[in-house]
Amino acid sequence: MGYFAQAQPLPLAKERAVTYIFSQVSQMRELISANNLHKSFAGLHAVKGVTLQVNSGEVVGFLGPNGAGKTTTMRMLTGFLDPSEGSVLLDGFSLADDPLAAQKTFGYLPEGAPAYPEMTVRDYLQFIARARGIPRREIAGKIGEVAGRMHLRGVLDQVIETLSKGFKRRVGIAQAIIHDPPILIMDEPTDGLDPNQKHEVRELIRAMGSTKAIVLSTHILEEVEAVCTRAVVIASGRVVFDGTPEEFELLAPASVTRNRMDYVFRQLTATAAEVTL
Template identity: 70%
Template sequence: MTPLIRAENLSKRFGHIEAVRGVTLEVSAGEVVGFLGPNGAGKTTTMRMITGFLEPTQGQVTLQGFSLDASPILAKRAFGYLPEGAPAYPDMSVLEYLQFIGQVRGFGGKALDERIASVVSQVHLERVQHQTIETLSKGFKRRVGIAQAILHDPPILIMDEPTDGLDPNQKHEVRQLIRSMGSTKAIVLSTHILEEVEAVCTRVILIAAGKIVFDGRPQEFEARAPASVQRNRMDHVFRELTSAGAEVRS
Protein backbone atom coordinates (compact mmCIF):
# COMPACT_ATOMS: atom_id res chain seq x y z
CA MET A 1 0.00 0.00 0.00
CA THR A 2 1.30 3.47 -0.78
CA PRO A 3 1.93 5.42 2.39
CA LEU A 4 -0.36 8.40 3.11
CA ILE A 5 2.38 10.30 4.92
CA ARG A 6 5.83 10.34 3.48
CA ALA A 7 8.51 12.55 5.00
CA GLU A 8 11.94 12.32 3.46
CA ASN A 9 15.08 13.39 5.21
CA LEU A 10 13.46 16.28 7.09
CA SER A 11 15.82 18.71 8.76
CA LYS A 12 15.15 21.97 10.52
CA ARG A 13 17.66 24.48 11.71
CA PHE A 14 16.77 27.46 13.91
CA GLY A 15 19.80 29.72 13.79
CA HIS A 16 22.57 27.32 14.66
CA ILE A 17 20.37 24.91 16.57
CA GLU A 18 19.60 21.77 14.61
CA ALA A 19 16.17 20.85 15.93
CA VAL A 20 15.49 17.99 13.53
CA ARG A 21 18.17 16.08 11.67
CA GLY A 22 17.25 13.89 8.76
CA VAL A 23 13.95 12.39 9.85
CA THR A 24 12.45 9.97 7.34
CA LEU A 25 9.14 8.27 7.96
CA GLU A 26 6.24 6.71 6.12
CA VAL A 27 2.82 6.06 7.57
CA SER A 28 0.05 4.09 5.86
CA ALA A 29 -3.68 3.89 6.45
CA GLY A 30 -4.49 1.68 9.41
CA GLU A 31 -1.42 2.73 11.33
CA VAL A 32 -1.55 4.66 14.58
CA VAL A 33 1.93 5.98 15.24
CA GLY A 34 2.94 7.06 18.72
CA PHE A 35 5.54 9.76 18.30
CA LEU A 36 7.70 9.74 21.42
CA GLY A 37 10.67 11.66 22.66
CA PRO A 38 11.89 13.87 25.47
CA ASN A 39 10.89 17.53 25.52
CA GLY A 40 12.87 19.44 22.94
CA ALA A 41 13.71 16.31 20.94
CA GLY A 42 12.00 17.69 17.85
CA LYS A 43 8.53 16.09 17.96
CA THR A 44 6.56 19.31 17.59
CA THR A 45 8.98 20.68 14.99
CA THR A 46 8.66 17.49 12.94
CA MET A 47 4.85 17.63 13.11
CA ARG A 48 4.91 21.29 12.15
CA MET A 49 6.97 20.45 9.09
CA ILE A 50 4.66 17.59 8.11
CA THR A 51 1.67 19.94 8.30
CA GLY A 52 3.40 22.78 6.48
CA PHE A 53 3.35 25.22 9.39
CA LEU A 54 7.14 25.23 9.22
CA GLU A 55 9.16 24.86 6.08
CA PRO A 56 11.93 22.28 6.44
CA THR A 57 15.48 23.49 5.97
CA GLN A 58 15.94 20.29 4.02
CA GLY A 59 13.79 17.39 2.88
CA GLN A 60 10.24 17.09 1.67
CA VAL A 61 6.79 15.98 2.67
CA THR A 62 4.21 14.15 0.57
CA LEU A 63 0.67 13.71 1.86
CA GLN A 64 -1.75 11.37 0.11
CA GLY A 65 0.52 11.61 -2.90
CA PHE A 66 0.59 15.42 -2.98
CA SER A 67 3.79 17.28 -2.38
CA LEU A 68 3.39 19.90 0.33
CA ASP A 69 5.77 22.07 -1.64
CA ALA A 70 4.30 21.76 -5.13
CA SER A 71 0.58 21.44 -4.34
CA PRO A 72 0.11 22.71 -0.79
CA ILE A 73 -3.67 23.10 -1.00
CA LEU A 74 -4.29 19.50 -2.08
CA ALA A 75 -1.76 18.22 0.45
CA LYS A 76 -3.38 20.24 3.24
CA ARG A 77 -6.85 18.90 2.39
CA ALA A 78 -5.57 15.42 3.16
CA PHE A 79 -4.98 15.92 6.86
CA GLY A 80 -6.51 17.21 10.05
CA TYR A 81 -4.18 18.74 12.59
CA LEU A 82 -4.39 19.33 16.30
CA PRO A 83 -1.52 21.69 17.16
CA GLU A 84 0.18 21.70 20.54
CA GLY A 85 -2.10 23.24 23.17
CA ALA A 86 -5.19 22.97 20.91
CA PRO A 87 -5.36 26.68 20.00
CA ALA A 88 -8.78 28.12 19.07
CA TYR A 89 -10.38 31.56 18.97
CA PRO A 90 -11.55 32.22 22.55
CA ASP A 91 -14.34 34.63 21.63
CA MET A 92 -16.15 32.17 19.35
CA SER A 93 -18.67 29.60 20.43
CA VAL A 94 -17.86 25.97 19.69
CA LEU A 95 -20.40 25.88 16.87
CA GLU A 96 -19.22 29.15 15.33
CA TYR A 97 -15.66 27.90 15.41
CA LEU A 98 -16.50 24.62 13.73
CA GLN A 99 -18.59 26.46 11.15
CA PHE A 100 -15.66 28.74 10.42
CA ILE A 101 -13.24 25.83 9.99
CA GLY A 102 -15.75 24.03 7.78
CA GLN A 103 -16.34 27.06 5.58
CA VAL A 104 -12.62 27.61 5.07
CA ARG A 105 -12.42 23.94 4.12
CA GLY A 106 -15.10 24.53 1.49
CA PHE A 107 -18.11 23.00 3.22
CA GLY A 108 -21.41 24.81 3.20
CA GLY A 109 -25.12 24.44 3.73
CA LYS A 110 -26.45 21.05 4.77
CA ALA A 111 -23.20 19.20 4.25
CA LEU A 112 -21.52 21.47 6.78
CA ASP A 113 -24.34 21.10 9.33
CA GLU A 114 -24.17 17.34 9.01
CA ARG A 115 -20.40 17.21 9.45
CA ILE A 116 -20.59 19.46 12.50
CA ALA A 117 -23.37 17.40 14.06
CA SER A 118 -21.34 14.27 13.45
CA VAL A 119 -18.11 15.49 15.08
CA VAL A 120 -19.93 17.18 17.94
CA SER A 121 -21.43 13.84 18.89
CA GLN A 122 -18.19 11.95 18.20
CA VAL A 123 -16.21 13.99 20.72
CA HIS A 124 -19.20 14.72 22.99
CA LEU A 125 -19.44 18.48 22.70
CA GLU A 126 -23.26 18.63 22.73
CA ARG A 127 -23.41 20.14 26.20
CA VAL A 128 -21.05 23.04 25.43
CA GLN A 129 -21.66 23.70 21.75
CA HIS A 130 -23.17 27.13 22.36
CA GLN A 131 -20.56 28.21 24.89
CA THR A 132 -17.66 30.45 23.93
CA ILE A 133 -14.37 28.60 23.83
CA GLU A 134 -12.79 30.80 26.51
CA THR A 135 -15.31 29.50 29.04
CA LEU A 136 -14.46 25.84 28.42
CA SER A 137 -12.37 23.57 30.61
CA LYS A 138 -9.06 22.28 29.34
CA GLY A 139 -10.59 18.95 28.43
CA PHE A 140 -13.36 20.48 26.38
CA LYS A 141 -10.92 22.82 24.64
CA ARG A 142 -8.81 19.85 23.64
CA ARG A 143 -11.90 18.13 22.29
CA VAL A 144 -12.83 21.22 20.26
CA GLY A 145 -9.35 20.99 18.75
CA ILE A 146 -9.91 17.34 17.91
CA ALA A 147 -13.36 18.11 16.45
CA GLN A 148 -11.80 20.76 14.25
CA ALA A 149 -9.17 18.28 13.06
CA ILE A 150 -11.60 15.52 12.09
CA LEU A 151 -14.34 17.80 10.73
CA HIS A 152 -13.62 16.92 7.09
CA ASP A 153 -13.04 13.25 7.89
CA PRO A 154 -9.44 13.36 6.62
CA PRO A 155 -7.44 10.26 5.69
CA ILE A 156 -4.53 11.62 7.72
CA LEU A 157 -4.67 12.83 11.31
CA ILE A 158 -1.80 14.54 13.08
CA MET A 159 -2.20 15.34 16.76
CA ASP A 160 0.30 16.98 19.08
CA GLU A 161 -0.41 15.66 22.57
CA PRO A 162 -4.14 15.00 22.14
CA THR A 163 -4.63 13.81 25.72
CA ASP A 164 -2.48 16.39 27.50
CA GLY A 165 -4.38 17.92 30.40
CA LEU A 166 -7.32 15.54 30.23
CA ASP A 167 -8.60 13.61 33.23
CA PRO A 168 -8.52 9.81 33.13
CA ASN A 169 -12.09 9.55 31.84
CA GLN A 170 -11.47 12.02 29.06
CA LYS A 171 -8.22 10.30 28.17
CA HIS A 172 -10.05 7.04 27.89
CA GLU A 173 -12.66 8.58 25.59
CA VAL A 174 -10.12 10.22 23.31
CA ARG A 175 -8.13 7.00 23.09
CA GLN A 176 -11.24 5.11 22.12
CA LEU A 177 -11.97 7.66 19.45
CA ILE A 178 -8.45 7.37 18.08
CA ARG A 179 -8.64 3.58 18.10
CA SER A 180 -11.95 3.65 16.24
CA MET A 181 -10.50 5.88 13.55
CA GLY A 182 -7.18 4.09 13.42
CA SER A 183 -8.35 1.22 11.21
CA THR A 184 -8.96 3.49 8.22
CA LYS A 185 -6.71 6.51 8.72
CA ALA A 186 -3.03 7.20 9.02
CA ILE A 187 -2.64 8.73 12.48
CA VAL A 188 0.39 10.28 14.11
CA LEU A 189 0.12 11.42 17.70
CA SER A 190 2.78 12.68 20.03
CA THR A 191 2.61 11.86 23.69
CA HIS A 192 4.58 11.63 26.89
CA ILE A 193 2.43 8.89 28.29
CA LEU A 194 3.87 5.51 27.43
CA GLU A 195 0.80 3.58 28.54
CA GLU A 196 -1.05 5.49 25.85
CA VAL A 197 1.23 3.94 23.28
CA GLU A 198 0.32 0.48 24.53
CA ALA A 199 -3.34 1.40 24.56
CA VAL A 200 -3.79 2.87 21.08
CA CYS A 201 -0.68 2.71 18.92
CA THR A 202 0.30 0.09 16.36
CA ARG A 203 3.74 1.60 15.94
CA VAL A 204 6.25 3.59 17.94
CA ILE A 205 8.67 6.16 16.62
CA LEU A 206 11.10 7.49 19.18
CA ILE A 207 12.99 10.66 18.46
CA ALA A 208 15.95 11.99 20.45
CA ALA A 209 18.05 15.05 19.71
CA GLY A 210 16.33 15.46 16.34
CA LYS A 211 16.91 11.92 15.10
CA ILE A 212 14.79 8.79 15.00
CA VAL A 213 16.29 6.28 17.40
CA PHE A 214 13.53 3.66 17.28
CA ASP A 215 10.83 2.74 14.77
CA GLY A 216 8.83 -0.41 15.32
CA ARG A 217 5.91 -2.13 17.01
CA PRO A 218 5.13 -1.31 20.65
CA GLN A 219 5.87 -4.94 21.57
CA GLU A 220 9.31 -4.70 20.02
CA PHE A 221 9.89 -1.49 21.88
CA GLU A 222 9.00 -3.07 25.17
CA ALA A 223 11.03 -6.17 24.40
CA ARG A 224 14.17 -4.08 24.39
CA ALA A 225 14.05 -3.90 28.15
CA PRO A 226 16.09 -6.58 29.88
CA ALA A 227 14.06 -9.39 31.43
CA SER A 228 15.13 -8.24 34.86
CA VAL A 229 13.00 -5.11 34.50
CA GLN A 230 9.53 -6.02 35.74
CA ARG A 231 7.61 -2.75 35.90
CA ASN A 232 7.41 0.24 33.55
CA ARG A 233 9.37 -1.59 30.94
CA MET A 234 8.63 1.01 28.25
CA ASP A 235 9.86 3.79 30.50
CA HIS A 236 13.06 1.88 30.90
CA VAL A 237 13.57 1.57 27.14
CA PHE A 238 12.64 5.22 26.66
CA ARG A 239 15.30 6.31 29.16
CA GLU A 240 17.81 3.91 27.70
CA LEU A 241 17.38 5.19 24.16
CA THR A 242 17.12 8.89 24.86
CA SER A 243 19.71 9.42 27.58
CA ALA A 244 22.99 11.07 26.66
CA GLY A 245 25.19 8.85 24.57
CA ALA A 246 22.26 6.81 23.26
CA GLU A 247 22.82 8.31 19.87
CA VAL A 248 26.27 6.80 19.61
CA ARG A 249 24.90 3.37 20.36
CA SER A 250 22.01 3.48 17.91
Protein backbone atom coordinates in the same frame (compact mmCIF):
# COMPACT_ATOMS: atom_id res chain seq x y z
CA MET B 1 -19.06 27.89 -4.99
CA GLY B 2 -16.25 28.54 -7.38
CA TYR B 3 -13.16 27.91 -5.44
CA PHE B 4 -13.56 24.35 -4.19
CA ALA B 5 -14.22 21.67 -6.77
CA GLN B 6 -17.16 19.53 -5.77
CA ALA B 7 -17.56 15.85 -6.45
CA GLN B 8 -20.68 14.84 -8.30
CA PRO B 9 -22.82 12.31 -6.43
CA LEU B 10 -22.52 8.81 -7.86
CA PRO B 11 -25.41 6.38 -8.29
CA LEU B 12 -25.73 4.27 -5.16
CA ALA B 13 -24.53 0.94 -6.57
CA LYS B 14 -21.55 2.55 -8.19
CA GLU B 15 -20.80 4.48 -5.02
CA ARG B 16 -20.76 1.26 -3.02
CA ALA B 17 -18.42 -0.35 -5.52
CA VAL B 18 -16.10 2.62 -5.41
CA THR B 19 -16.18 2.69 -1.62
CA TYR B 20 -15.38 -1.00 -1.55
CA ILE B 21 -12.44 -0.66 -3.93
CA PHE B 22 -11.19 2.29 -1.97
CA SER B 23 -11.42 0.42 1.29
CA GLN B 24 -9.35 -2.40 -0.24
CA VAL B 25 -6.77 -0.10 -1.73
CA SER B 26 -6.61 2.06 1.37
CA GLN B 27 -5.28 -0.82 3.40
CA MET B 28 -1.92 -0.48 1.73
CA ARG B 29 -1.99 3.18 0.85
CA GLU B 30 1.06 5.12 1.90
CA LEU B 31 -0.42 8.37 3.16
CA ILE B 32 2.49 10.12 4.83
CA SER B 33 5.94 10.04 3.35
CA ALA B 34 8.52 12.29 4.97
CA ASN B 35 12.03 12.03 3.62
CA ASN B 36 15.13 13.14 5.43
CA LEU B 37 13.59 16.15 7.16
CA HIS B 38 15.99 18.66 8.63
CA LYS B 39 15.18 21.85 10.45
CA SER B 40 17.60 24.47 11.68
CA PHE B 41 16.64 27.53 13.65
CA ALA B 42 19.22 30.29 14.05
CA GLY B 43 22.12 28.13 15.14
CA LEU B 44 20.06 25.23 16.49
CA HIS B 45 19.80 22.08 14.42
CA ALA B 46 16.50 20.84 15.88
CA VAL B 47 15.64 18.01 13.51
CA LYS B 48 18.41 16.02 11.88
CA GLY B 49 17.15 13.79 9.13
CA VAL B 50 13.79 12.33 10.14
CA THR B 51 12.35 9.85 7.64
CA LEU B 52 8.86 8.53 8.27
CA GLN B 53 6.42 6.52 6.17
CA VAL B 54 2.90 5.98 7.49
CA ASN B 55 0.26 3.83 5.78
CA SER B 56 -3.46 3.98 6.27
CA GLY B 57 -4.50 1.78 9.16
CA GLU B 58 -1.46 2.78 11.17
CA VAL B 59 -1.50 4.78 14.39
CA VAL B 60 1.99 6.07 15.03
CA GLY B 61 2.91 7.19 18.51
CA PHE B 62 5.56 9.86 18.36
CA LEU B 63 7.66 9.73 21.51
CA GLY B 64 10.59 11.66 22.82
CA PRO B 65 11.81 13.88 25.61
CA ASN B 66 10.81 17.56 25.63
CA GLY B 67 12.79 19.45 23.03
CA ALA B 68 13.60 16.33 21.03
CA GLY B 69 11.96 17.74 17.90
CA LYS B 70 8.50 16.15 18.01
CA THR B 71 6.53 19.36 17.58
CA THR B 72 8.98 20.69 14.99
CA THR B 73 8.63 17.49 12.97
CA MET B 74 4.84 17.60 13.15
CA ARG B 75 4.89 21.22 12.07
CA MET B 76 6.92 20.23 9.04
CA LEU B 77 4.43 17.45 8.25
CA THR B 78 1.62 20.01 8.11
CA GLY B 79 3.49 22.74 6.29
CA PHE B 80 3.44 25.18 9.20
CA LEU B 81 7.22 25.04 9.09
CA ASP B 82 9.17 24.65 5.90
CA PRO B 83 11.89 22.04 6.29
CA SER B 84 15.47 23.26 5.84
CA GLU B 85 16.02 20.10 3.87
CA GLY B 86 13.91 17.11 2.86
CA SER B 87 10.39 16.70 1.52
CA VAL B 88 6.91 15.66 2.60
CA LEU B 89 4.32 13.82 0.50
CA LEU B 90 0.77 13.62 1.87
CA ASP B 91 -1.47 11.15 0.08
CA GLY B 92 0.76 11.63 -2.94
CA PHE B 93 0.67 15.44 -2.90
CA SER B 94 3.90 17.31 -2.35
CA LEU B 95 3.59 19.80 0.49
CA ALA B 96 6.18 22.03 -1.14
CA ASP B 97 4.79 21.99 -4.70
CA ASP B 98 1.05 21.66 -4.13
CA PRO B 99 0.43 22.84 -0.57
CA LEU B 100 -3.33 23.32 -0.89
CA ALA B 101 -3.98 19.81 -2.22
CA ALA B 102 -1.65 18.38 0.43
CA GLN B 103 -3.28 20.36 3.23
CA LYS B 104 -6.73 19.09 2.26
CA THR B 105 -5.64 15.55 3.13
CA PHE B 106 -5.12 16.05 6.84
CA GLY B 107 -6.65 17.28 10.04
CA TYR B 108 -4.26 18.88 12.51
CA LEU B 109 -4.38 19.44 16.23
CA PRO B 110 -1.52 21.82 17.02
CA GLU B 111 0.29 21.83 20.35
CA GLY B 112 -1.94 23.30 23.07
CA ALA B 113 -5.10 22.99 20.95
CA PRO B 114 -5.34 26.69 20.03
CA ALA B 115 -8.77 28.11 19.13
CA TYR B 116 -10.33 31.58 18.94
CA PRO B 117 -11.42 32.29 22.52
CA GLU B 118 -14.22 34.73 21.69
CA MET B 119 -16.08 32.31 19.39
CA THR B 120 -18.68 29.77 20.39
CA VAL B 121 -17.83 26.13 19.70
CA ARG B 122 -20.47 26.02 16.96
CA ASP B 123 -19.19 29.17 15.24
CA TYR B 124 -15.62 27.92 15.40
CA LEU B 125 -16.47 24.53 13.90
CA GLN B 126 -18.56 26.28 11.27
CA PHE B 127 -15.63 28.52 10.40
CA ILE B 128 -13.28 25.55 10.04
CA ALA B 129 -15.84 23.61 7.99
CA ARG B 130 -16.35 26.53 5.62
CA ALA B 131 -12.63 27.16 5.29
CA ARG B 132 -12.18 23.49 4.44
CA GLY B 133 -14.74 23.85 1.67
CA ILE B 134 -17.41 21.57 3.11
CA PRO B 135 -20.62 22.34 1.16
CA ARG B 136 -22.98 24.64 3.05
CA ARG B 137 -25.84 22.11 3.31
CA GLU B 138 -23.59 19.49 4.92
CA ILE B 139 -22.02 21.73 7.56
CA ALA B 140 -24.74 21.50 10.22
CA GLY B 141 -24.75 17.71 9.89
CA LYS B 142 -20.96 17.49 10.19
CA ILE B 143 -20.96 19.69 13.29
CA GLY B 144 -23.65 17.52 14.86
CA GLU B 145 -21.62 14.42 14.05
CA VAL B 146 -18.30 15.59 15.54
CA ALA B 147 -20.06 17.19 18.49
CA GLY B 148 -21.60 13.80 19.21
CA ARG B 149 -18.31 11.96 18.86
CA MET B 150 -16.37 14.43 21.02
CA HIS B 151 -19.22 14.93 23.55
CA LEU B 152 -19.51 18.61 22.79
CA ARG B 153 -23.29 18.77 22.29
CA GLY B 154 -23.89 20.49 25.63
CA VAL B 155 -21.33 23.25 25.03
CA LEU B 156 -21.91 24.00 21.34
CA ASP B 157 -23.20 27.48 22.08
CA GLN B 158 -20.71 28.25 24.80
CA VAL B 159 -17.83 30.65 24.21
CA ILE B 160 -14.53 28.75 23.92
CA GLU B 161 -12.66 30.81 26.53
CA THR B 162 -15.16 29.73 29.19
CA LEU B 163 -14.50 26.03 28.57
CA SER B 164 -12.33 23.77 30.71
CA LYS B 165 -9.01 22.50 29.40
CA GLY B 166 -10.51 19.11 28.56
CA PHE B 167 -13.31 20.64 26.51
CA LYS B 168 -10.88 22.92 24.69
CA ARG B 169 -8.78 19.91 23.76
CA ARG B 170 -11.87 18.14 22.45
CA VAL B 171 -12.84 21.20 20.40
CA GLY B 172 -9.35 21.02 18.89
CA ILE B 173 -9.82 17.37 17.99
CA ALA B 174 -13.32 18.02 16.63
CA GLN B 175 -11.88 20.75 14.41
CA ALA B 176 -9.28 18.29 13.10
CA ILE B 177 -11.73 15.51 12.19
CA ILE B 178 -14.73 17.50 10.94
CA HIS B 179 -13.88 16.88 7.27
CA ASP B 180 -13.07 13.18 7.86
CA PRO B 181 -9.52 13.44 6.50
CA PRO B 182 -7.45 10.39 5.55
CA ILE B 183 -4.55 11.74 7.64
CA LEU B 184 -4.65 12.95 11.24
CA ILE B 185 -1.76 14.71 12.92
CA MET B 186 -2.22 15.42 16.60
CA ASP B 187 0.24 17.02 18.99
CA GLU B 188 -0.54 15.65 22.46
CA PRO B 189 -4.24 14.94 21.93
CA THR B 190 -4.83 13.69 25.49
CA ASP B 191 -2.86 16.35 27.34
CA GLY B 192 -5.01 17.99 30.01
CA LEU B 193 -7.78 15.40 29.87
CA ASP B 194 -8.97 13.48 32.92
CA PRO B 195 -8.64 9.68 32.91
CA ASN B 196 -12.18 9.17 31.60
CA GLN B 197 -11.72 11.64 28.79
CA LYS B 198 -8.32 10.14 27.98
CA HIS B 199 -9.96 6.76 27.67
CA GLU B 200 -12.66 8.12 25.36
CA VAL B 201 -10.19 9.93 23.11
CA ARG B 202 -8.05 6.80 22.88
CA GLU B 203 -11.10 4.75 21.90
CA LEU B 204 -11.91 7.30 19.23
CA ILE B 205 -8.36 7.29 17.87
CA ARG B 206 -8.33 3.51 17.81
CA ALA B 207 -11.63 3.45 15.94
CA MET B 208 -10.43 5.96 13.36
CA GLY B 209 -7.06 4.25 13.09
CA SER B 210 -8.37 1.37 11.02
CA THR B 211 -8.96 3.59 7.99
CA LYS B 212 -6.69 6.57 8.50
CA ALA B 213 -3.02 7.28 8.93
CA ILE B 214 -2.64 8.86 12.36
CA VAL B 215 0.42 10.42 13.92
CA LEU B 216 0.14 11.52 17.53
CA SER B 217 2.74 12.73 19.94
CA THR B 218 2.61 11.89 23.61
CA HIS B 219 4.60 11.74 26.81
CA ILE B 220 2.61 8.83 28.12
CA LEU B 221 4.14 5.48 27.26
CA GLU B 222 1.02 3.50 28.25
CA GLU B 223 -0.85 5.51 25.65
CA VAL B 224 1.39 4.09 22.94
CA GLU B 225 0.66 0.61 24.18
CA ALA B 226 -3.07 1.35 24.34
CA VAL B 227 -3.71 2.95 20.96
CA CYS B 228 -0.69 2.82 18.69
CA THR B 229 0.25 0.18 16.16
CA ARG B 230 3.71 1.65 15.89
CA ALA B 231 6.06 3.64 18.07
CA VAL B 232 8.60 6.11 16.75
CA VAL B 233 11.04 7.49 19.28
CA ILE B 234 12.86 10.69 18.49
CA ALA B 235 15.74 12.04 20.54
CA SER B 236 17.92 15.07 19.80
CA GLY B 237 16.31 15.40 16.38
CA ARG B 238 16.92 11.83 15.23
CA VAL B 239 14.73 8.74 15.03
CA VAL B 240 16.22 6.27 17.50
CA PHE B 241 13.49 3.63 17.35
CA ASP B 242 10.78 2.68 14.86
CA GLY B 243 8.75 -0.46 15.50
CA THR B 244 5.71 -1.92 17.20
CA PRO B 245 5.04 -1.19 20.88
CA GLU B 246 5.76 -4.88 21.58
CA GLU B 247 9.17 -4.68 19.94
CA PHE B 248 9.80 -1.54 21.91
CA GLU B 249 9.08 -3.26 25.19
CA LEU B 250 11.18 -6.29 24.24
CA LEU B 251 14.28 -4.10 24.11
CA ALA B 252 14.28 -4.18 27.90
CA PRO B 253 16.30 -7.03 29.39
CA ALA B 254 14.29 -9.77 31.07
CA SER B 255 15.68 -8.69 34.43
CA VAL B 256 13.56 -5.52 34.21
CA THR B 257 10.11 -6.55 35.37
CA ARG B 258 8.36 -3.25 36.11
CA ASN B 259 7.90 -0.17 33.93
CA ARG B 260 9.69 -1.87 31.08
CA MET B 261 8.73 0.78 28.52
CA ASP B 262 10.00 3.54 30.78
CA TYR B 263 13.28 1.71 31.03
CA VAL B 264 13.65 1.36 27.25
CA PHE B 265 12.65 4.98 26.72
CA ARG B 266 15.33 6.16 29.16
CA GLN B 267 17.97 3.97 27.58
CA LEU B 268 17.17 5.10 24.03
CA THR B 269 16.90 8.78 24.71
CA ALA B 270 19.86 8.92 27.10
CA THR B 271 22.25 7.29 24.65
CA ALA B 272 21.12 9.59 21.86
CA ALA B 273 21.76 12.60 24.04
CA GLU B 274 25.24 11.36 24.87
CA VAL B 275 26.09 10.82 21.21
CA THR B 276 25.37 14.43 20.38
CA LEU B 277 27.34 15.80 23.31
